Amino acid sequence: MIQRFVEAGCGCDEVAAHLISIDEALSRIAREASPATGHETVAVGSASGRVLAQSVRAEGHVPPFDNAAMDGYAIRTGDLLGAGPWTLPIKGRIAAGQATCPVFEKGAAIQIFTGAPMPYGADAVVMQEHVHRDGDTIRVDHAAFAGAHVRRAGEDMTKGQMIVPEGRRLGARDIAACAAAGASRVRVSRPVRIALLVTGDEVARAGTALSRAGIRDVNTPMLFSAISETGGAECSTHRGADSRDALRAQITELAATADLVITTGGISVGEEDHVKAALADLGARIVFSGVAVKPGKPVSFGQLESALWLGLPGNPLSAYLTWTIFGPAILAALSNQDDWQPRRRFVVTDRPLRRRPGRCELRLAKVAGVDSVGRDIVQVEDATHSGRVAGLPEAEGFILLPSDTDSLPEGALVEFQPFCQR
Numbered sequence: 312m313i314q315r316f317v318e319a320g321c322g323c324d325e326v327a328a329h330l331i332s333i334d335e336a337l338s339r340i341a342r343e344a345s346p347a348t349g350h351e352t353v354a355v356g357s358a359s360g361r362v363l364a365q366s367v368r369a370e371g372h373v374p375p376f377d378n379a380a381m382d383g384y385a386i387r388t389g390d391l392l393g394a395g396p397w398t399l400p401i402k403g404r405i406a407a408g409q410a411t412c413p414v415f416e417k418g419a420a421i422q423i424f425t426g427a428p429m430p431y432g433a434d435a436v437v438m439q440e441h442v443h444r445d446g447d448t449i450r451v452d453h454a455a456f457a458g459a460h461v462r463r464a465g466e467d468m469t470k471g472q473m474i475v476p477e478g479r480r481l482g483a484r485d486i487a488a489c490a491a492a493g494a495s496r497v498r499v500s501r502p503v504r505i506a507l508l509v510t511g512d513e514v515a516r517a518g519t520a521l522s523r524a525g526i527r528d529v530n531t532p533m534l535f536s537a538i539s540e541t542g543g544a545e546c547s548t549h550r551g552a553d554s555r556d557a558l559r560a561q562i563t564e565l566a567a568t569a570d571l572v573i574t575t576g577g578i579s580v581g582e583e584d585h586v587k588a589a590l591a592d593l594g595a596r597i598v599f600s601g602v603a604v605k606p607g608k609p610v611s612f613g614q615l616e617s618a619l620w621l622g623l624p625g626n627p628l629s630a631y632l633t634w635t636i637f638g639p640a641i642l643a644a645l646s647n648q649d650d651w652q653p654r655r656r657f658v659v660t661d662r663p664l665r666r667r668p669g670r671c672e673l674r675l676a677k678v679a680g681v682d683s684v685g686r687d688i689v690q691v692e693d694a695t696h697s698g699r700v701a702g703l704p705e706a707e708g709f710i711l712l713p714s715d716t717d718s719l720p721e722g723a724l725v726e727f728q729p730f731c732q733r
């Protein structure tokens with residue numbers, strides 16, 4: 312196993328000692344965020360992204376009965392004794408879904424189709440390609456072993472077997488197993504209620520004309536989509552004004568019903584950055600304010616009454632990357648998901664890298680090959696620009712350059728976090 316050689320995000324920033332590491336911020340989130348209460352029962356087909364609140368066990372054996380794995384003929388291997396070939400009369404036909412089966416007669420065969428129940432007395436299926444059929448008889452040239460092409464009752468799941476444990480955020484693979492186990496409805500945590508408040512007077516609503524100093528709103532659709540990708544949340548979107556009084560009123564209203572209020576923008580040090588001041592006015596408890604990460608330094612987290620608050624920077628790449636690092640951790644805590652952890656792995660760089668040390672730097676990256684010992688080689692951007700998003704569609708994730716690293720040779724081992732985490 313490869314050991315982590317430097318804690319990701321550790322160390323101090325060159326300008327602000329109050330910045331904490333990514334890992335410290337994640338552990339504060341885990342410590343401070345507790346589950347939003349409430350469960351509900353939903354159809355298994357609609358449960359993608361929801362967190363299971365009650366383990367799913369197999370309600371019966373799966374498959375429930377012995378059945379044919381191939382289209383062919385159900386036979387009794389005891390009838391194929393001595394040297395072949397053997398000729399057997401066909402005495403009946405069983406299709407998948409056919410509940411009443413013809414009685415199997417010793418020395419005979421029943422035509423059978425994939426998924427059809429095995430007739431009592433038969434112990435193997437000979438594929439139709441492996442017999443010569445002539446009217447109502449088949450000629451079998453090769454002996455079959457007992458159990459050939461038969462799927463045994465319970466070979467996939469046995470009655471009562473634990474299939475998906477409580478605390479799992481469900482994806483298609485879990486849903487497949489739940490459905491097979493007979494769980495047509497599942498008990499899940501209620502959706503996390505998120506209010507997304509995007510601030511900035513310069514940010515134009517989608518579909519409106521840009522003023523001379525206006526820019527397109529990236530954060531609203533980007534974060535709404537990122538939240539949907541994780542799943543298990545209902546997200547309302549709101550526009551925030553660049554005014555402390557207005558923000559105070561808006562945040563108060565949103566925090567009254569949301570489990571999590573996410574703000575973007577307005578958390579840096581400028582005179583026009585009013586989000587933190589508004590939260591301070593409201594008596595919010597700040598769990599952290601500033602992380603030694605580049606981009607995304609101002610990212611902040613706290614609690615206001617019963618709602619959590621995640622303050623993301625306005626710069627879209629900063630907002631996206633900090634959401635990717637911290638958002639799923641917060642959603643995991645709120646929805647009682649217990650299998651969440653950052654899925655970082657070690658990869659090697661495709662080129663030498665130089666940078667100014669200070670904060671843990673995130674650089675967009677994509678896997679571009681494999682080295683001679685099987686490690687993924689990632690193609691890394693030369694620099695991180697917090698306001699640029701044109702590189703996002705091609706990126707598969709980002710590497711984390713440790714805070715005290717100023718240069719790395721080509722082929723250096725670095726941590727990589729893929730996008731699309733649940």
Ligand SMILES: Nc1nc2c(c(=O)[nH]1)N[C@H]1C(S)=C(S)[C@@H](COP(=O)(O)OP(=O)(O)OC[C@H]3O[C@@H](n4cnc5c(N)ncnc54)[C@H](O)[C@@H]3O)O[C@H]1N2
Pocket residue numbers: 509510511513514526527528529530531575576577578579580581584606607608609623624625626627629697698
């Ligand atoms: N004097 C200093 N200035 C800044 C510092 C600092 O330490 N000292 N930190 C810089 C860093 S790092 C970041 S990150 C930003 C964070 O600023 P805010 O979170 O307060 O964000 P805003 O100032 O509101 O916006 C930053 C940038 O992003 C654009 N933006 C905002 N919202 C959207 C949106 N919905 N869609 C697209 N683009 C958006 C906004 O127009 C600004 O250009 O502060 C630095 N400054």
Ligand code: MOO
Pocket residue numbers: 604605606607608609624626629697698
């Ligand atoms: O920390 Mo900021 O996100 O670099 O622009």
